Amino acid sequence: MDKIFKNSKLVPYYYLGRGAFANLGMLLNAKRKTQGDFVVVVIDHYFSGKHILPEGSIHADDLVIYADTSEEPKTTYIDALTDQVKTKNRMPVAIVGIGGGSTLDVAKAISVMLTNPGKAEQYQGWDLVKHAPVYKIGVPTIAGTGAEFTRTAVLTGKDKKLGINSDYSVFDQVILDADLLETVPKEQFIYTAMDCFVHNCESLLGRINDTMTIALAEKSTQMMKEIFLGEMDLEKLLVASSLGGLAVANSSVGICHPLSYGLSIELGLHHGFAICVAFNQLEEYYPEVATFKKILEKYEIHLPKVVSDDIAEEQLERMAVATMLNEKPLSNAFGDDWENIFTKEKIKSLLRKM
Numbered sequence: 001m002d003k004i005f006k007n008s009k010l011v012p013y014y015y016l017g018r019g020a021f022a023n024l025g026m027l028l029n030a031k032r033k034t035q036g037d038f039v040v041v042v043i044d045h046y047f048s049g050k051h052i053l054p055e056g057s058i059h060a061d062d063l064v065i066y067a068d069t070s071e072e073p074k075t076t077y078i079d080a081l082t083d084q085v086k087t088k089n090r091m092p093v094a095i096v097g098i099g100g101g102s103t104l105d106v107a108k109a110i111s112v113m114l115t116n117p118g119k120a121e122q123y124q125g126w127d128l129v130k131h132a133p134v135y136k137i138g139v140p141t142i143a144g145t146g147a148e149f150t151r152t153a154v155l156t157g158k159d160k161k162l163g164i165n166s167d168y169s170v171f172d173q174v175i176l177d178a179d180l181l182e183t184v185p186k187e188q189f190i191y192t193a194m195d196c197f198v199h200n201c202e203s204l205l206g207r208i209n210d211t212m213t214i215a216l217a218e219k220s221t222q223m224m225k226e227i228f229l230g231e232m233d234l235e236k237l238l239v240a241s242s243l244g245g246l247a248v249a250n251s252s253v254g255i256c257h258p259l260s261y262g263l264s265i266e267l268g269l270h271h272g273f274a275i276c277v278a279f280n281q282l283e284e285y286y287p288e289v290a291t292f293k294k295i296l297e298k299y300e301i302h303l304p305k306v307v308s309d310d311i312a313e314e315q316l317e318r319m320a321v322a323t324m325l326n327e328k329p330l331s332n333a334f335g336d337d338w339e340n341i342f343t344k345e346k347i348k349s350l351l352r353k354m
C-alpha cells in the first residue's frame, strides 16, 4: 500500500519574550486598512478591570469580550458570541484570544464560525470547515494545553467534547510573553502545566508518532522536568508547552485523556484537574507517573479522590462508556483491538481508584 503522508500546518509567526505582548497594537494596526475596520478581543474574565491590553492597541470601535471560563467552552457559547460579533454587520479584521486553553479555543472557534454557516457543533470533528477563517492571534496567559499551537478548538457539545480539528483552527500569530503568567494561582498553574507533561507521555508511548513528534515531546518533557524539579522559569515553561502542543497536534493522546473525559463529563471537572486525577492512577502504563508524583509533592498539591467509594453503578457505567468513545486515543495506546485489552471492567476499576 502507498504510504500516506500528512501535510502538517504550523503557526507561521510568533513573538517570544517578556514584554512581547506590547507588539499587539502594531500587529492589529497592520490589519486596519480603512475606517470602520474593527478587531474582536476575547480575553479571560479574570482580566476584567485589570487593564492589561497594551496602550493604544484597542480602538473605540473594537469589541472586547470577557470570556467566562468558569466552565469549559460549549458550542452554544460559541454560537452566541459569533452572533454578538455579527451584530456589527461587517467582518472584523482580526480576532485576538488572550487567556488559557478555554479562551484560546473560544477565539479559534469564533474565527471559524464567522465565515462558515450553521452552528459550531456541525464542525466538531475532523476537517469539516470549508471556508477560510478570520485572521487570529493567540496570547496564552497560562501554560500547558499547547492550544496556542494546535489545530483544534476543543468544545463541549450536547453529547460530546470534541474539537473543531482543522487547519483553519490554527492561529496566524502567537505571542508568548511570560509576564502574563505571573498571576496564575498555584493549583491551576500545576494542573494546566501537567496537561503538557501528560500529552508528552501519551504521544511518546503511543503508536501514532514520527521523528518530529518524538523529538518535540522528548525535549518538552526534559524541559518540564528541569523546570518543575529544578528551578521555575516561566518563559521556558511557555516554550515546553508550545513544543508539547506541536507534538500532540501531530500524534495523539493516549489512555489518560479518555479517562479524564469520562470524569469531566460526569463530574463537571476542569480539564487540567481531571488529567491530574486520572494520570495519578496510571503508573502501570506510564513510568513518568513517578516523576509526576514528585512534582505534586514538591508543590504541595494534594489531589482529592473524586470518584466516591459508593458511586452508583449506572454513573460508573456512563463514565466508562464516555471513556470508550475515544477510539483514536485508545487505539493509539493499545492498537486496533484495544477493546479486548482495555476492557470496560478494567476502565471501571481504574475509575474507582480516582
Ligand code: NAD
Binding pocket: 044, 045, 046, 069, 070, 072, 073, 099, 100, 101, 102, 103, 105, 141, 142, 143, 145, 146, 147, 148, 150, 151, 152, 153, 154, 180, 181, 182, 183, 184, 185, 188, 191, 192, 195, 271, 272
Ligand atoms: P482555562 O483557560 O480553563 O483557565 C483556567 C483558569 O485559569 C480560569 O479560571 C482562568 O480565569 C484562570 N487564568 C488564566 N490565566 C490566568 C492568569 N494569567 N492569572 C490568573 N488566572 C488565570 O485553563 P487551561 O487549563 O489553560 O485550559 C483548559 C481548556 O483547554 C479545556 O477546555 C481543554 O479542553 C482545552 N484544551 C485545548 C487544547 C487545544 O489544543 N485546543 C489542548 C488541551 C486542552
Ligand code: ZN
Binding pocket: 145, 195, 199, 257, 271, 275
Ligand atoms: Zn489535555
